[in-house]
Amino acid sequence: MVHRGLLAIALGLSCAASAFDAHAQTAIDVVLAPPLYQRSAALRDAVHRDALTPLTSATAIVRGDAPMSHVRVRYSAPAGMVLLLAPGTYDPLFLPDALLAALPPGVPGEVIIPVMHVPGWHGGIRAIGIAAFSPADAPGALIAVSGVDQAPYHERWLAELGHVLRTEKFPAASINFLLGYRMGALPLPVLLLGIGLVIAALRRRMGWPRAIALSAFVALGMYTVRFDVDLIRTFAADARAWHAAGTYGEMGDLYSIADAFRGEAKAVPNARIAACGQTLAPVRYLVHPLPTASWMEATHAALLRGWQQEGDNYICNSDHRRGAVVQTFPGGGQLIRFTDAHP
Amino acid sequence: MITALAVIIASAIIALEGWLLTRLLWRDCSRSVAAALAYPAGLLLHTLLFFTLLVAGVGWTPLGGSIGHSILLACLIVGRMVRRPHLPPAAPADRPADETVRRSLSAVRIPFLVAILLPAAIGVGYALLFPTYYWDTFTNWHMRALQMADAGRLIADGMAKPQYPILHHATTLAHTLLTPWSDRAANASTLLISLTAGLGIAPLLRRRSGLTASLATLAVLLSLPLLSPHLRQGYAEIHVIAFSLLSALLLAWWRDTEDVGALRISALLVSAAAWTKLEGMHFALVPWLLIAAWIAWRDRAWRTVLPNAVLPTLLISAIWPAYVLANGLPLTPHGVHWEWHIDVLPQLLRMFTAAGSFGMHAFFLILLVTALFLARSTKALRTPAFLWGCISLAFVTGTYLFTADASGLETLVNAPRAFLLPASLLIVGLVPTAAQLVFDKAKNPSQ
The missing domain is CATH 1.20.58 (Methane Monooxygenase Hydroxylase; Chain G, domain 1)
Structure with missing residues (x-):
């Protein structure tokens, strides 16, 4: 139950794939993975929403002798695991089109996952990359993964026709290219x-x-x-x-955080802001003429993604600082004020 | 509200200067065309003023900017009084070439109008309702403008890629003569370039090819998929395209009418492209010079082309590179490393035919060229826009095949953006004639 709920919250996507039951394995629903810049956060949330536990991960490349429509996965995961799947032999974490499947707890468990719905899949695909994620405090493992080809032709065609309905992924914060539409x-x-x-x-x-x-x-x-x-x-x-x-794509709450920092800076002399989960370039522009600084030298920090909190200890890229929340924003971002003495 | 008023006032002053300049250089220009060209033309004057104030050490201050614009306006008004224009009696240039075209909306024109208005409205919505979003704007365009204004210098410490030309920065800083910097106001100022360019392209095309063809061309142009995100503003590619398209159409106007005023404004606008982005220098100015030289050589028109277009353009466009070199900077922040990269050719073909940046447009243009060849209607293949598109296509392709910039094509980091200019020029070169072939003959098969 939990993993399904988390998946829906983390993704909010409506692309449901058909379940396929075969040989008594659990049939798994899959959804299209979110854009790259949201993927790490979505995975983290999907695996373990409440405690920000680091993830363990494993990657497998499945090469089938014949074209595959499904992937059969045997695994061991006491707290369940999340899989990213994308056609080809690349790490799916970095491919724009991937599927996300939440696996229930199982020691061992076995599921069969339809992969026809990932844009770019077509009848001829013989390799698929899988990245598996599970909480570090309940690590999971892939035991055996194999490709199977069990879908009848009409299902294949319907799946390929459905690819054209995939929404164009407008690039995050850089207008470099558009992916376009495919049918298989x-x-x-x-x-x-x-x-x-x-x-x-x-x-x-x-x-x-x-x-x-x-x-x-x-x-x-x-x-x-x-x-x-x-x-x-x-x-x-x-x-x-x-x-x-007040959120906008990849920048999330950053605009609101910048406004809040401007207010804070009126009361705090020499206020300077760092960021976690975002490079300083947009922060520098949005708070101009107020200064930015590194995590260890700042008086404040904009927390967007990828930070960890242990009590009043905030960790970004292994750097620890003590802090207090100034404001939390609707997108989950926070503005914090560091309370320890900075250099 | 005050910021909006500041943008309106600053833009109106720039447009007034551009209008006066256009009427001064192009005596027979109709009021509507002059009005459409006013803001783009005025921006070049505004940029030169911005450059002069910062180089002179005055800085971009309300007092300095106001005095500078006042002097500019006074000079233009005096110039116009000295050299009064003689207006054409009924502005025939504004009329559609095809007199059979009705002013009413036909069934064919409505889809074109929708295809124009939808991306334009979304672009306007993003530019005015949302804050800046793009990396290059955060790190380069808007950030550099702020740094220039703060430092009172064109090249300041910590500035990324300071050798990039400054029209975009000058445009975004125009409103700061009246109010403090506003992100929305900056985007609104550059949005006006896109909008006025669209308003300028329409009558220029309509005069040559009729209303339906003009609408069809704008619709095809705005349906270029990668152009839509650029209409949100924040990158300068779309402004190089705007200046280049206007310049190409004015070059065609000059060839059709031998009205040297159109040639002068064409030269002015291509200079504006060169002041907007380095790519404007390479892929707009150089092809424009080649085409102007070819026309001058073929028509033995050197005496017209050299003093009215080539020399002023070279002079105006050379100011910025000379300044960059004088400050000890290389002309390009990326350097030029000649390398042979034929291996990126499949990626190039994939980009045009299978990926989403250009959608259907590559096939569309190939089909149009085929149709025009079969119809023996090759006039479109000799228009300045088409020639310019071919030359810039060759230049951009060469950049990726023969230099280390090939990585930009391999990873698609910048190549699709660079190809937007040739694609837009080819569209404006080909579509009007093809649209006439399809839609006008349908109305009147005897033609």
Whole structure:
């Protein structure tokens, strides 16, 4: 129960995959993994929400002799574990398209996980990377992982068709590239090109030049409609988060934290802020002209992700400082004031 | 509210200067075209003033900026009084070339309008309602502007990539003459470049190709997937594109009408591109010079092109690189390391055909070129925008194939952004003619 609830909270994604029951193993629901910048936090939350226990992890690359539609996992995990799965032989933690599956406690346990729903999966895939995470105080282990090919053809096709519904991942805080849409192995532009050429052939009586140009406009229009749906959806989601909680994508609570620090700085001489879970570049801009500093030299810190707390002891990248919370923000971020003497 | 007022006042002053300058250099320019070009053209003057004040040691202060703008305005007003424009009687240039085109919205134009308004509205929404979000803005664009304003110098300690040109910074700092720095105001100031460029492109295209083709071109341009995140503002690529597209269309206008005023403004705007980003120098100014030189050579028009366009452009654009070199900095923060990287070619093809940054556009442009060849309508392939697009495409591709920048293509860190300029120019070069082929003939098959 707990792991399912945590998964829903951590991800908030609606892409449900079909369960597949075979040979009495537990069938596991999977969801699309969140964007890269949220992944570590989501994993941590999914595994152990209450105590910020470090995770142990293991990575396996499964190579099947035949194309695989499912992965069978035997494991041992007294507190359950979370798996990230992505096609190919890379560490799924760093791939934009991955699936997230929460495994129930089991010593040992065995599950079968459908992998057809990860965008980029197609019938020919023979390798899948798996990263497994479990709490350090109840470490789990992968015992045996194998690929199986058990889905009938219509399920495969439906799964591949469903890939095009995957929302375009607008890059976090850097506009470098867009992933685009695929159906299995087929990029959507190639599919639309094919449709366009069919339209041109059907309309050739208007003359090939006009028919080709018309088909180009039609194909482009179809792609644009698909893309614009995601554009509107992303804008609406961003606007909701900003309006409701003052959070914005990868920056999370940083804007609110910066505002709160400005208020704090009026009362604290020589106030300077550090950050955990975010580099100092955006902090430096947002608090300008107030100064920033390293964790050990700061008077305050913006806590966004990746920090640990033991009583009043705050730990970021193994650096310890004593502190007190000034304010906690809706996205989970905190502004703390260091209470120990800084150098 | 006060900040919004400051942005409006500062932008209005810049636009007024640009309007006066446009009417001064282009005597037969219609009021509507001059109004659309006013803000982009005025920004170059504003940037040169910003540069002068900071180099002179005055700094970017309310008093210095106000006096500078007052002097600029006075000079322009006097210049305009001395050289009164003679207006065309009925502004024929503003009319669609195809007189059969109705002003009403047809079924074809409505989807184009939606395709224009939707990304534009979302871009405006992000720019005005949300704070700055992008890394390059935090570390480079807005941060450098703040550091310049604080230091009162163009190159200050701790500044990242100080050799980048300063039009973007000058634009974002315009409102600080009246109010303190505001993140939203900075983004609104650069958003105006995108908006006014769109408003300028529309009438220039409409005059050449008609209303439907003009709407189709803008729709195809704004449906470039990677352009949408850039409309949120924060990066300078989109402004180099804006200046370049306007400049290319004005170059075409000059070729069509032999109105040297259009050539002068084209030169002015390509200089603005060079003052915006280093890439504006390499992929906008150099292709523009090559095209201008080719036209001058072919039409034996050196006496027109050299004094009205090439020499002023070179002079204005060379100021910043000369300043950078004089301060002992290299022209580019990345360095140039020549290396052969044919191995990134598959990634290049994948980027255009299978990934999402360019969506369907690569196939779309290939289909259009095929259609125009088959229709023996190769006029579009000789437009300045298309030629410029081809040259910049070759330059950008060469950068990734022959230098150490190949890593930027391998990891897609900067390559898709760099290819946005050639893609936009090719769209503006090809789509108007193709749209005429498809949509105008459908209305009137006898044509």
